[in-house]
Amino acid sequence: DTQMTQSPSSLSASVGDRVTITCRASQSINFYLSWYQQKPGRAPKLLIYAASNLQSGVPSRFSGSGSGTHFTLTINNLEPEDFATYYCQEGNSPPWTFGQGTKVEMK
């Protein structure tokens, strides 16, 4: 089974900042890496699929990159509504796994 290591577990940032979150896979997962945003009490929302593709309706300040075992989610020009928890998820082969999550808090 593939293990996903996500870092950092939390970070503090201000509106307008650039934020980068990293996920590392224990083995190659090709490009089958997705990123989700979750706000308290809400279901997760798909942001990025196939490592670097923006889901329809997601603002372009969100971007993803990487392949193989190293992936990043970048949020440019952080907006107030972006304070949330972010998860990566690998889908190379089941059982799929999520990263531990990164909570983006207001500085």
Add this chain to the structure above:
Amino acid sequence: EVQLVETGGGLIQPGRSLRLSCAASGFSVNNNYMNWVRQAPGKGLEWISVFYSGGNTYYADSVKGRFTLSRDTSRNTVDLQMSSLRADDTAVYYCAKGAYGHGRSPLYAMDVWGQGTTVIVSS
């Protein structure tokens, strides 16, 4: 509108069984891969199972042998039968539809989520 609604959660004693249902609207569960994901209180997301359109099912090690997926075409639902429940199965359970790319190639991501149903395993 594409929508998922989970039902069936509640308070259940350890060792007992519970069945969750995920009702889809706006698409057919028969033609999509459907997932269940759970989130224990204050914890992260845990993928637990997938029902592929071709009929194959896969489970996380934490639920394998205790949880079983089924699909009802007439009701357009995907159900999760949970048995031998334990305290650490306490969580919000989400149903999520698998995402497809161009040409219906599966992306192994989840693009539509239900609101979740809460399962509490306690005596």
